[in-house]
Amino acid sequence: MSYLEIKNFTKSFGGLQVLKGIDVSIEKSEVLTIIGSSGSGKTTLLRSINFLETPDSGQMLLEGELLFDAAKANQYSDAEIRQKRLNFGLVFQSFNLFPQYTVLKNVTLAPGLLAETSLKKQGLKGRELKRAVHERKLEIEKEGLELLEKVGLTEKKDSYPCELSGGQCQRVAIARAMALKPLVLCFDEPTSALDPELTGEVLRVIKELKESTNMTMIIVTHEMGFAKNVSDKIVFMAEGLVEEEGAPSEVFDNPKSPKLKAFLQGVNSEI
Amino acid sequence: MEFLEIIKALCEGFGKTLLLFAITLLASLPLGLVISFGSRSKFIPLKAFCRGLVWIIRGTPLMLQVLLVTLIPYYLFNVGNTTIISFFGIKMKSLLFVYASLAFILNYACYFSEIFRGAIEGMPKGQYEAGAVLGMTKGQIFRKIIFLQLVKKTLTPVSNEVITLVKDTALASVAGVIELYTMAESLVNEFVVLTPLFYAAAFYLIFNGLLTVLFAFLEKKLNFYKE
Ligand SMILES: Nc1ncnc2c1ncn2[C@@H]1O[C@H](COP(=O)(O)OP(=O)(O)OP(=O)(O)O)[C@@H](O)[C@H]1O
Ligand SMILES: [Mg+2]
Numbered sequence: 001m002s003y004l005e006i007k008n009f010t011k012s013f014g015g016l017q018v019l020k021g022i023d024v025s026i027e028k029s030e031v032l033t034i035i036g037s038s039g040s041g042k043t044t045l046l047r048s049i050n051f052l053e054t055p056d057s058g059q060m061l062l063e064g065e066l067l068f069d070a071a072k073a074n075q076y077s078d079a080e081i082r083q084k085r086l087n088f089g090l091v092f093q094s095f096n097l098f099p100q101y102t103v104l105k106n107v108t109l110a111p112g113l114l115a116e117t118s119l120k121k122q123g124l125k126g127r128e129l130k131r132a133v134h135e136r137k138l139e140i141e142k143e144g145l146e147l148l149e150k151v152g153l154t155e156k157k158d159s160y161p162c163e164l165s166g167g168q169c170q171r172v173a174i175a176r177a178m179a180l181k182p183l184v185l186c187f188d189e190p191t192s193a194l195d196p197e198l199t200g201e202v203l204r205v206i207k208e209l210k211e212s213t214n215m216t217m218i219i220v221t222h223e224m225g226f227a228k229n230v231s232d233k234i235v236f237m238a239e240g241l242v243e244e245e246g247a248p249s250e251v252f253d254n255p256k257s258p259k260l261k262a263f264l265q266g267v268n269s270e271i
Numbered sequence: 272m273e274f275l276e277i278i279k280a281l282c283e284g285f286g287k288t289l290l291l292f293a294i295t296l297l298a299s300l301p302l303g304l305v306i307s308f309g310s311r312s313k314f315i316p317l318k319a320f321c322r323g324l325v326w327i328i329r330g331t332p333l334m335l336q337v338l339l340v341t342l343i344p345y346y347l348f349n350v351g352n353t354t355i356i357s358f359f360g361i362k363m364k365s366l367l368f369v370y371a372s373l374a375f376i377l378n379y380a381c382y383f384s385e386i387f388r389g390a391i392e393g394m395p396k397g398q399y400e401a402g403a404v405l406g407m408t409k410g411q412i413f414r415k416i417i418f419l420q421l422v423k424k425t426l427t428p429v430s431n432e433v434i435t436l437v438k439d440t441a442l443a444s445v446a447g448v449i450e451l452y453t454m455a456e457s458l459v460n461e462f463v464v465l466t467p468l469f470y471a472a473a474f475y476l477i478f479n480g481l482l483t484v485l486f487a488f489l490e491k492k493l494n495f496y497k498e
Contacts, residue, residue, distance in 0.1 A: 110405035
């Protein structure tokens with residue numbers, strides 16, 4: 001039994017079948033990297049894992065428990081989906097920071113709201129609620145500052161996203177996703193929107209995160225050197241299917257499927 | 272002391288103008304937001320109703336709408352406005368003012384709703400999705416993430432409408448409300464001089480000047496961040 005198991009995910013948009021039966025599994029504290037050419041369905045898979053898309057069929061099990069079943073998807077309430085989502089974090093290609101909030105507030109906003117909701121659910125009211133929320137928010141702020149230190153942005157805590165470089169924005173986005181303590185953190189091409197000289201700082205942060213937190217991660221990337229270096233397992237997707245998977249050394253140095261060979265050749269000839 | 276008398280009367284009219292302006296703005300901004308939600312609803316009858324309403328209200332003159340509202344009791348209940356007055360125990364003046372306010376609120380809400388709808392539809396999807404993956408509810412996403420961005424985005428078109436509203440209040444005269452313009456007109460007839468019209472123009476100009484300054488201030492306030 002793996003930590004996270006995705007079984008037979010399929011997804012169509014209109015007449016176009018983008019996922020054709022994806023099976024992926026990942027162990028706790030592992031870094032899984034998904035590679036594949038444009039349009040192969042990598043983003044759609046990550047979005048499905050994060051409940052931003054609803055697969056047409058398939059299941060997802062977390063620690064052996066059924067977390068998502070496409071057959072029952074229309075029975076899940078909004079609240080249930082929100083709860084299930086919190087097992088995951090997602091870092092977007094385009095950061096999607098909240099422009100009107102400072103760096104620190106971007107990180108602490110969602111945890112603060114969650115804490116407030118749960119304190120209200122505990123039946124706290126009026127003054128008592130206010131005090132409890134205030135105390136909780138102080139803790140959250142402290143945790144937020146620790147996260148910002150991890151991504152090397154302590155001195156930017158009061159800046160607004162528009163005042164940051166792309167690389168800094170993405171590091172804030174990583175801290176923001178970490179703030180909810182997800183079990184599995186997903187990255188969708190975290191460096192694709194960045195100038196080449198800024199990709200290094202983001203990849204370094206991801207690598208340090210792996211080493212310091214043992215976070216389980218699923219990373220979609222076109223940075224092959226990084227993938228080889230940081231991953232425990234590589235999945236190569238082609239046309240909505242897992243074409244080949246294995247340890248980085250196998251996949252990169254001894255590819256078997258012709259599609260993977262062609263893909264790697266294409267990537268190499270780019271350079 | 273004709274001058275003082277004229278100014279005093281104009282101030283009284285301007286008070287009415289100001290009241291109509293404030294009531295319209297306070298009610299039509301939130302109502303416009305509600306209508307913009309309705310126009311985007313997945314529930315087709317509601318969407319059709321809101322879009323139809325916006326089409327009718329924006330497609331006909333406000334002056335006509337103000338007049339029609341005063342005739343509602345005749346059409347709906349086949350009673351005159353005098354009956355309404357005695358039933359609710361209010362003055363005719365107040366009733367006419369209520370009518371004018373209703374027409375103005377509905378009219379401006381429809382214009383605002385289109386401004387809001389455009390801005391909501393232009394909001395990057397990533398903002399909603401970023402909120403969603405952070406476990407936020409739809410309400411939280413709107414209040415905490417979208418709303419301020421919406422305000423910033425719509426401030427300029429909204430300020431244009433607001434300045435138009437100041438001048439449009441003159442149309443309340445159709446409902447028999449003695450606001451600034453109507454007062455000036457009646458003073459012209461009473462004193463047989465044209466000056467009240469110029470004084471009235473000055474009132475409108477100064478008020479709009481103040482609003483322009485206010486909006487510039489708000490815009491500057493909202494410049495603490497960029498997209
Ligand atoms: N919401 C949508 N509606 C319609 N088609 C979609 C939608 N989302 C994705 N697609 C299509 O699905 C296919 C796979 O898209 P996806 O974004 O998952 O690919 P990808 O592997 O992430 O590609 P890239 O490397 O370019 O990011 C593409 O052909 C895309 O046009
Ligand atoms: Mg993609």
